[in-house]
Amino acid sequence: MSSLLRIALQKSGRLSEDSYQLFKECGIRFDYGTGKLKSISSNFPAEFLFLRDDDIPGYVEDGVADLGIVGENVAVEMGRNVKTIHKLGFSKCRLSIAILRGTEWTGVQSLEGKNIATSYPNLLGNYLAGEGVKAHIHEISGSVEIAPSIGLAEAVCDIVSSGSTLLSNGLKEVETIFRSEAILITHTELDADKQALADKLLFRIKSVQAAKNNKYIVLNAPNHALERITSLLPGMKSPTVTPLATEGWSSVHSVLNENEFWENIEAIRAAGAEGILVIPIEKMIY
Ligand code: PRT
Ligand code: ZN
Numbered sequence: 001m002s003s004l005l006r007i008a009l010q011k012s013g014r015l016s017e018d019s020y021q022l023f024k025e026c027g028i029r030f031d032y033g034t035g036k037l038k039s040i041s042s043n044f045p046a047e048f049l050f051l052r053d054d055d056i057p058g059y060v061e062d063g064v065a066d067l068g069i070v071g072e073n074v075a076v077e078m079g080r081n082v083k084t085i086h087k088l089g090f091s092k093c094r095l096s097i098a099i100l101r102g103t104e105w106t107g108v109q110s111l112e113g114k115n116i117a118t119s120y121p122n123l124l125g126n127y128l129a130g131e132g133v134k135a136h137i138h139e140i141s142g143s144v145e146i147a148p149s150i151g152l153a154e155a156v157c158d159i160v161s162s163g164s165t166l167l168s169n170g171l172k173e174v175e176t177i178f179r180s181e182a183i184l185i186t187h188t189e190l191d192a193d194k195q196a197l198a199d200k201l202l203f204r205i206k207s208v209q210a211a212k213n214n215k216y217i218v219l220n221a222p223n224h225a226l227e228r229i230t231s232l233l234p235g236m237k238s239p240t241v242t243p244l245a246t247e248g249w250s251s252v253h254s255v256l257n258e259n260e261f262w263e264n265i266e267a268i269r270a271a272g273a274e275g276i277l278v279i280p281i282e283k284m285i286y
Contacts, residue, residue: 004040004047005197008059008068011037011050015182018090019069023048026204045197056185057082063187066194067201073159073180077120081188086202088182089209093161095120095178098171100148105174111135111155117147118157120178127177145169210284214255218277223248225272230254232267236286255281 009019009032020032028044039048049065056068057080069088073095097116099105108131118124121139128135138153145165147153157177160166166173184205190198221229226241229252233239239254256264256278265276 003191003193003197004045005067005194005201006047006049006065008049008051008056008065010053010056010069013053015053015069015071015091018088018182022069022088022090022205022208025208026201028201028204044201046201054078060185060187063189065187066190067184067186067198069182069184071180072183073120073123073178075183075185076178077122079122082185083188084183085186085198086184086205088184088205091180091182093159093180094176095123095157095180096160096173097124097155097157097175097177098145098160098166098173099155101170101172103154105172108133108175114155115153116155116157117144117153119144120157123178124157145171207283207285210286211281213258214281214284215258215261216253216279216281217256218251218253218279219268219273220244220275221250221252221271221273223250226250226252228271229268229273232264232271236284255284 010016023030028041028046030039030041030046030048032039032048032050037050040046041048049059051059053070053074056065056070057075057078059065060068060082061080071091071093073093075082075084097111104110111128111133113135115136115138116124117138117140119139119141121137124137138147140147144156144158146169147156149170156171160173163173184202186198217233219229230239230241233252233254233256235254239252242251243249244251252273268276
């Protein structure tokens, strides 16, 4: 196979480190760093392009890049013709409306006829239209948070993560209009070779994510409790049960999902499990 899968990543910013880390965990090596604009992987048929995040959806739409990692907020705002193939679970944030602290808020109708500063005119416009509210949208490209204090707008619509930027600018968050995380996007028509490479990459990404979402669990249980305990630990197919040297006891090995971790651990203990070991999983292949 001669073609290289071209993958666009943010050069330097809030998406970069986690994107680079994801490829590392997928066993795909490439050089990146100051001044580098592209790099060919030494062990996977891929070329990486390092770009501003705002340019990534356009490059993927045009087919200059086959795949890209970008914030969902940017992808949706730009409305480019690209396919979202997977959510990546990092760079989580929300797009929220905020107003000056001390200002009255009785719901989104409070924005009727007001000025709202944002870098996301499309997302905000769609939201307001859906709510039947008419307001003036002032598109600005950065430092949106200072707009109310300098009299440019009564409200802002901006990305929030911890909320500390809003707080330090005297603003309070009143409405979340969109939740975002990093996503993997592709060109809409990849040729067969590139599609096969994209599928291979996606398989690795899913295996890495599944491993992060699960833990390997080993425990000892009295045989009379096995039925109850194994029903709480279905594992990938079914748990492994082996006898212990001590008569009447077994060892149970399985995987446990992170989301219901504590509830299950408590139920397993209550059922009689002892000596529970929980171990991280590096990769999980279904
Ligand atoms: O240089 P380039 O154009 O590539 O990068 P950029 O500066 O445009 O983007 P960057 O690196 O700041 O963000 C890239 C993506 O990360 C965004 O499109 C979001 O999808 C996501 N993300 C996650 C965030 C944040 N968290 C975030 N906190 N993007 C921006 N912020 C801003 C926010 O607007 C606020 O002004 O960070 C500030 C701090 O937020 P608080 O709430 O933690 O104080
Ligand atoms: Zn940007």
